[in-house]
Amino acid sequence: MRTIKFIIQKEFKQIFRNKSMLPIIFVVPFVQLIILVHAATFEMKNIDMYVVDNDMSSTSRQLISKFGGSPFFRLKKTTFSIKEAEAALLSDEADVVMVINSGMEKSLVRENKASVQLLVNAINGTVAGISNYYVMSILASYNKDLITKWYGVAQSSQIKQININYSFWYNPELNYKTYMVPGILVLLVTIISLFLSGMNLVREKEIGTIEQINVTPIHKYQFIIGKLVPFWIIAMLELALGLTLGKLLFNIPIVGNIFLVFAFASVYLLAVLGIGLFISTIAHNQLQSMFFSFFFMLVFILMSGLFTSVESMPDWAQMLDRINPIYYFIRVMRMILLKGSTFKNIVSEFISISIYAIVVLSLAVWRYRKTV
Amino acid sequence: MKTVTVNNISKSYSEVKAIENISFDVNEAEIFGLIGPDGAGKTTIFRILTTLILADHGNASLLNYDVVKDYKKIRQIIGYMPGRFSLYQDLTVEENLNFFATVFGTTIKENYDLIKDIYQQIEPFKKRRAGALSGGMKQKLALSCALIHKPEILILDEPTTGVDAVSRKEFWEMLRQLKNRGITILVSTPYMDEASLCDRVALIQKGKIMQIDTPNKIVNNFEKTLYAVRAGNIYRLLQSLRESELTHSAYPFGQYVHYTAKESLNDVADLLDHLTRNGFQNIEIQEIKPNIEDCFMALMS
Numbered sequence: 081m082r083t084i085k086f087i088i089q090k091e092f093k094q095i096f097r098n099k100s101m102l103p104i105i106f107v108v109p110f111v112q113l114i115i116l117v118h119a120a121t122f123e124m125k126n127i128d129m130y131v132v133d134n135d136m137s138s139t140s141r142q143l144i145s146k147f148g149g150s151p152f153f154r155l156k157k158t159t160f161s162i163k164e165a166e167a168a169l170l171s172d173e174a175d176v177v178m179v180i181n182s183g184m185e186k187s188l189v190r191e192n193k194a195s196v197q198l199l200v201n202a203i204n205g206t207v208a209g210i211s212n213y214y215v216m217s218i219l220a221s222y223n224k225d226l227i228t229k230w231y232g233v234a235q236s237s238q239i240k241q242i243n244i245n246y247s248f249w250y251n252p253e254l255n256y257k258t259y260m261v262p263g264i265l266v267l268l269v270t271i272i273s274l275f276l277s278g279m280n281l282v283r284e285k286e287i288g289t290i291e292q293i294n295v296t297p298i299h300k301y302q303f304i305i306g307k308l309v310p311f312w313i314i315a316m317l318e319l320a321l322g323l324t325l326g327k328l329l330f331n332i333p334i335v336g337n338i339f340l341v342f343a344f345a346s347v348y349l350l351a352v353l354g355i356g357l358f359i360s361t362i363a364h365n366q367l368q369s370m371f372f373s374f375f376f377m378l379v380f381i382l383m384s385g386l387f388t389s390v391e392s393m394p395d396w397a398q399m400l401d402r403i404n405p406i407y408y409f410i411r412v413m414r415m416i417l418l419k420g421s422t423f424k425n426i427v428s429e430f431i432s433i434s435i436y437a438i439v440v441l442s443l444a445v446w447r448y449r450k451t452v
Numbered sequence: 453m454k455t456v457t458v459n460n461i462s463k464s465y466s467e468v469k470a471i472e473n474i475s476f477d478v479n480e481a482e483i484f485g486l487i488g489p490d491g492a493g494k495t496t497i498f499r500i501l502t503t504l505i506l507a508d509h510g511n512a513s514l515l516n517y518d519v520v521k522d523y524k525k526i527r528q529i530i531g532y533m534p535g536r537f538s539l540y541q542d543l544t545v546e547e548n549l550n551f552f553a554t555v556f557g558t559t560i561k562e563n564y565d566l567i568k569d570i571y572q573q574i575e576p577f578k579k580r581r582a583g584a585l586s587g588g589m590k591q592k593l594a595l596s597c598a599l600i601h602k603p604e605i606l607i608l609d610e611p612t613t614g615v616d617a618v619s620r621k622e623f624w625e626m627l628r629q630l631k632n633r634g635i636t637i638l639v640s641t642p643y644m645d646e647a648s649l650c651d652r653v654a655l656i657q658k659g660k661i662m663q664i665d666t667p668n669k670i671v672n673n674f675e676k677t678l679y680a681v682r683a684g685n686i687y688r689l690l691q692s693l694r695e696s697e698l699t700h701s702a703y704p705f706g707q708y709v710h711y712t713a714k715e716s717l718n719d720v721a722d723l724l725d726h727l728t729r730n731g732f733q734n735i736e737i738q739e740i741k742p743n744i745e746d747c748f749m750a751l752m753s
Contacts (some may be wrong), residue, residue, distance in 0.1 A: 083554055086550075086555070093542075093543060097542045097581075098542065289538050289539065291504065292552075295530065296552070296556060297524060298555050
């Protein structure tokens with residue numbers, strides 16, 4: 081025990097003496113938290129719109145003014161030239177172009193139907209999809225207005241239709257910050273613990289101290305525990321700090337039991353530290369370790385369900401996500417914080433991450449040899 | 453009883469044979485030196501003895517503990533100082549010492565008398581970080597850390613490489629004192645002049661041991677008569693001697709060229725004759741006592 085205590089003490093001293101380490105541990109993550117949460121949003125505002133109105137009728141003007149009144153669209157220009165609008169689309173000045181051909185109103189009155197053309201810049205598929213959806217809903221609402229106006233209220237009420245009303249559970253206002261903060265917190269904690277533990281053992285290899293350590297009667301388990309515990313503590317502290325910041329700055333809801341989050345995190349961190357340790361037994365220097373960690377991190381993050389929903393991934397990807405620790409933690413974090421899930425609800429995730437931690441740590445311990 | 457026995461050990465790194473059939477014994481409380489140039493295989497031998505790597509063939513034991521089977525026991529009885537400074541540079545002198553004492557399950561106090569003489573020299577700097585120490589002080593700290601658990605065998609891999617002449621002398625003086633306390637010391641060095649400070653040395657070259665003996669005997673075994681020759685331009689002299697039929701060996705040594713002849717009969721007269729014929733002036737030839745380096749060069753050729 082005394083040996084382990086001393087190794088832990090030594091690690092902490094080394095961490096706190098490293099001048100570049102402290103800011104990395106405590107400042108960088110929170111700057112990232114603040115920036116990322118504000119930046120990583122799917123909310124679409126200020127969609128730049130060009131309108132080519134060749135009809136110049138009261139109907140077309142009404143339609144256009146509908147867009148003008150929407151908070152999502154910014155009517156940049158109305159022109160008569162399709163060419164000009166297309167050029168704007170090409171030069172990224174416009175996100176959406178709506179083309180109204182001449183005779184639209186006439187056709188609407190005579191034939192009861194008319195068409196408008198929509199050109200959407202789909203360089204970014206998500207943005208295009210959402211813009212398209214917004215335009216469609218405005219057109220649909222305008223359609224309804226027209227029917228009411230021309231056929232009277234009586235007629236329109238005769239059309240039987242099912243009215244759909246939405247109610248968003250656990251995040252009624254669809255607040256992106258509520259959704260993102262727990263996820264981004266997971267990322268920050270993971271990055272810190274993975275990178276630090278991944279670099280630490282390698283650092284001893286690099287500066288040669290491992291050779292001196294290896295000839296001592298120190299036990300493998302003592303050394304590994306002594307190495308992991310400091311980072312475990314730092315990561316837990318970071319999580320606590322992050323949650324506090326999230327509550328103070330973004331007022332994220334904490335519906336469930338906060339201690340459950342920490343209980344899960346304590347096991348989760350073992351798994352992440354295990355991966356880091358494993359990396360550092362393979363890598364020969366800190367640079368290699370960085371690259372390995374970076375590779376794992378990138379795959380884990382993109383598949384974690386932070387930005388995209390895991391449920392909409394193909395089956396094989398969902399299967400693959402079972403070896404993604406971040407996936408579990410983000411899921412659990414959101415469940416507990418937003419939904420108020422209890423231990424019963426997350427028991428399967430808990431078991432998975434426990435098995436994960438055991439497997440990864442055993443692998444790392446097995447791989448770490450006290451030889452050169 | 454032999455403190456260290458090494459039996460026919462070999463080790464290859466993929467294609468390269470690092471050491472081949474190395475065997476030697478070390479007696480109790482003696483300073484045993486492995487003398488050889490860089491890449492001779494000294495570090496590999498030490499790493500096998502310190503249980504850091506396994507030999508491909510052969511066996512070795514320290515105090516009758518086998519390096520493979522009883523590696524745990526061995527790690528408690530040896531003190532090892534790797535060739536590269538391997539202490540924590542971001543910890544202070546005192547913290548380093550404390551750390552290694554703890555790792556070996558002991559305290560500084562318990563074995564203070566053993567390291568006292570060495571540690572006192574660096575004690576004024578005990579709050580300084582190890583990375584900020586000078587080369588000589590680093591060596592003293594490393595030695596203190598290797599000694600803190602009162603090892604019976606001390607293994608030092610090139611402890612004086614990169615250390616100034618004064619510190620080197622001090623360092624050897626410390627080793628001598630440790631030897632007097634009954635500690636067996638294995639030390640490697642590329643400096644031939646340090647060989648005479650060992651009790652016995654093994655001359656090692658390209659993974660093979662060429663000779664093991666006391667420094668005196670090695671020098672006495674030098675068969676030929678050695679001459680130091682000087683005559684104007686040393687480079688031209690060396691070339692001329694190497695081309696000559698008379699020469700057995702010729703190599704530069706400081707301001708002189710060390711020379712041995714093939715035939716010992718009339719060798720000085722022949723040499724003088726050869727040099728004057730080749731237009732050398734101010735010729736100076738004197739018979740000298742060979743040192744370890746001369747023996748090493750003779751064994752290599």
